Amino acid sequence: AFNKFDKLPSNPSVAVGDHLTGLLSKNDAVQFDVLPTIMKTRKGRSDAFTLLKKSIDSFRPDWIIGLGVASRPRVSVEEIARNRVVSPKSDSAGTVFRHKPISPSSPLALSTSADVIKLSALLKSNGVPSTVSYFADTYVCNWIYFKTLDYLRVKKSKSKCVFIHVPLSPIEVNGLDANVPSFPPRLIAEGLSKFWKRD
Numbered sequence: 001a002f003n004k005f006d007k008l009p010s011n012p013s014v015a016v017g018d019h020l021t022g023l024l025s026k027n028d029a030v031q032f033d034v035l036p037t038i039m040k041t042r043k044g045r046s047d048a049f050t051l052l053k054k055s056i057d058s059f060r061p062d063w064i065i066g067l068g069v070a071s072r073p074r075v076s077v078e079e080i081a082r083n084r085v086v087s088p089k090s091d092s093a094g095t096v097f098r099h100k101p102i103s104p105s106s107p108l109a110l111s112t113s114a115d116v117i118k119l120s121a122l123l124k125s126n127g128v129p130s131t132v133s134y135f136a137d138t139y140v141c142n143w144i145y146f147k148t149l150d151y152l153r154v155k156k157s158k159s160k161c162v163f164i165h166v167p168l169s170p171i172e173v174n175g176l177d178a179n180v181p182s183f184p185p186r187l188i189a190e191g192l193s194k195f196w197k198r199d
Contacts, residue, residue, distance in 0.1 A: 001067040002048070002140065005037040005092050008168075009175035012185050013067035016166050019189030020065070024196055031059045037140045039085065042093040048140065049147040056151070056159070063196065064148060066163035068141035069172075073181040075123055075188055076133035076165040077116045081146035082109045086138040102146050110149040114162035119195050128191040129183065136163060164192070 001013035014034055021032040033055050035048040056064065070076060083106055085097040116132045123130035136142035145163040152159055166188055173182040 001032070001034050002037050002069070003034050003092075006089070007176065008069070008172055010169075010171060011069055012166055012169040012172060013069050015169060015171075015185035016188050016192075017065075017067050019186050020192055023189060023193035027197070031055060031061070035144070037092045038095075039091045039097060039140055039143050040093065040095045042095060045093050047093075048144050049151075052144065052148065053151065056148075061159055064152075064159060064161040065192075066141070066145055066148065066161065068163065068165050069168065070137065070141070070165035071180055072165060072167055074129040074131045075120075075167065075183070075191075076131055076136075077120045077123075078112070078133050078136040078141075078145060078163040078165065079116045080109050080111050080134050081136055081142055081149050081163070082138065083107060083146055083150075084138055085143045089139070091140060102143055103150055106146075106150050106153075110146060110153065112149065112162045113160050116162065119162070119192075122195050123188075123191040126191040126194060128188055130191075133165065136165070141165065 001017035002011055004011050017032050021030050024030045038047045041047045083102050085100050090096045120130045120132045148161050168182045169185050170182045
């Protein structure tokens with residue numbers, strides 16, 4: 001998951017990840033990392049993928065479940081990560097990326113090996129509004145999704161990776177006094193946990 005950034009009072013991806021870790025750890029070894037929204041190491045602050053890569057190499061997971069927040073009405077299960085970062089908004093270290101390839105020598109896009117249709121359908125069957133998404137935006141979430149899929153590709157790793165955008169929770173909506181959809185993180189985590197119990 002990602003830590004608090006921008007104007008959000010908290011990041012609902014952390015709450016979803018925390019609940020999901022509690023549910024999955026009853027049967028499996030789980031490691032939960034909260035990453036900074038940083039795409040380039042700067043001023044002594046490590047970028048998110050440098051930290052995630054250390055966890056991947058040491059923990060050697062079967063699954064990597066990325067969680068981020070998007071102001072969307074439904075949980076978005078992301079199938080594709082694009083080799084591009086474009087944002088007028090800086091990351092948490094103050095770096096702005098405009099029309100930059102994430103890895104110039106890598107493919108233009110990479111797809112997850114996860115069954116995103118099955119995962120989204122399972123969420124919906126458990127009362128969680130969900131959809132399959134083919135656009136993970138061009139900010140930090142897409143950046144780390146592509147970096148992770150590319151790293152697994154180059155290493156020929158058997159680890160699977162999927163990225164999921166979650167809506168704001170009621171806490172963020174109330175904190176921002178915003179008129180946007182929200183959904184409780186606990187219910188999202190409960191729906192997600194059933195996919196890995198069946199996998």
